[in-house]
Amino acid sequence: MSIARQASEITLPADNKGCATVLQFLCLQFPFVCEALWRDRIAKGKVHWFNGAAITVDTPFMASKRLCYYREVVAEPVIPFEHRILYQDQHILLADKPHFLPVTPGGEYVNECLLARLKRDTALDDIVPVHRLDRDTAGLVLFSVNAKSRPAYYQLFSQGNISKSYQAVARLTPALRNAALPVNWHIANRIEKSQPAFINAIVPGEVNAMSDISLQQHADGLGLFELIPHSGKTHQLRLHMLSLGMPILHDNYYPVLLPKRPPQFDKPLQLLAKTLSFIDPVTNSAQAFTSQQQLALPPAAVS
Numbered sequence: 001m002s003i004a005r006q007a008s009e010i011t012l013p014a015d016n017k018g019c020a021t022v023l024q025f026l027c028l029q030f031p032f033v034c035e036a037l038w039r040d041r042i043a044k045g046k047v048h049w050f051n052g053a054a055i056t057v058d059t060p061f062m063a064s065k066r067l068c069y070y071r072e073v074v075a076e077p078v079i080p081f082e083h084r085i086l087y088q089d090q091h092i093l094l095a096d097k098p099h100f101l102p103v104t105p106g107g108e109y110v111n112e113c114l115l116a117r118l119k120r121d122t123a124l125d126d127i128v129p130v131h132r133l134d135r136d137t138a139g140l141v142l143f144s145v146n147a148k149s150r151p152a153y154y155q156l157f158s159q160g161n162i163s164k165s166y167q168a169v170a171r172l173t174p175a176l177r178n179a180a181l182p183v184n185w186h187i188a189n190r191i192e193k194s195q196p197a198f199i200n201a202i203v204p205g206e207v208n209a210m211s212d213i214s215l216q217q218h219a220d221g222l223g224l225f226e227l228i229p230h231s232g233k234t235h236q237l238r239l240h241m242l243s244l245g246m247p248i249l250h251d252n253y254y255p256v257l258l259p260k261r262p263p264q265f266d267k268p269l270q271l272l273a274k275t276l277s278f279i280d281p282v283t284n285s286a287q288a289f290t291s292q293q294q295l296a297l298p299p300a301a302v303s
Helices: 022-029 035-043 114-122 150-158 236-243
Strands: 008-011 047-049 066-069 084-088 092-097 138-144 163-171 183-193 200-203 209-219 222-229 271-279 286-290
Touching (some): 084 114, 092 114, 138 150, 163 236, 183 236, 200 236, 209 236, 222 236
Antiparallel strands (some): 008 066, 092 138, 163 222, 163 271, 183 209, 209 222, 271 286
């Protein structure tokens, strides 16, 4: 059994949805955790109010009050790749995440995530990612370490005041295997949730996702691409590469959703968040970061 070292938090909503007690709310909110397990966690003090006050199975639902609980999984995968802290000041921390490591706890991961690792590294409890990166994707992730300045860094992303570039490797279509370089595309379409709910799809309608993609190198039927997203839809770059007929190498979601299986550490998704740059909203200084990781093509005949 793996138990989270740090508590997860949830704020009880204004509408109790018919729940008279906290226990009833937890059972409704987390339907895959049985009532008996919640009762056991409550009895062992693993669920409490944010101020540390204990609850019981009869504690009434209290709207807008913050609740803490400790996530548990039977067997947590261990990710055998290291992260790096590339920069830290009194406001932000910039980390270089390896493939396979989630940014925050979720699913079968509680302690083996970038956030938990950084808390152990820095001995800081108040660290919050200000954007997300898929577990399968490697590269740069920006964290806030200062609650007072945190909203300003959230706004960098919500207002589009940040520049990002990615690298990807994909198998080329036949027409591109000997193409003169670079080859450029501008992709603009609409992306919405699909089924199952954790994947997305390109659909007809008003544009909400835009990317610029450039083929930079090719060798042995593979291409190294630079990708610049101009919006932040989930799986946007993976879907835009798919739309070109060149899904990213080792993608378990697109074009075909593969059955769930243990991590294939020898076949990481070939997608890397390579650069991140912005004008710091607190210091007004220019910040530019580059991942120390690198995607590469086979060494022979790289053009």
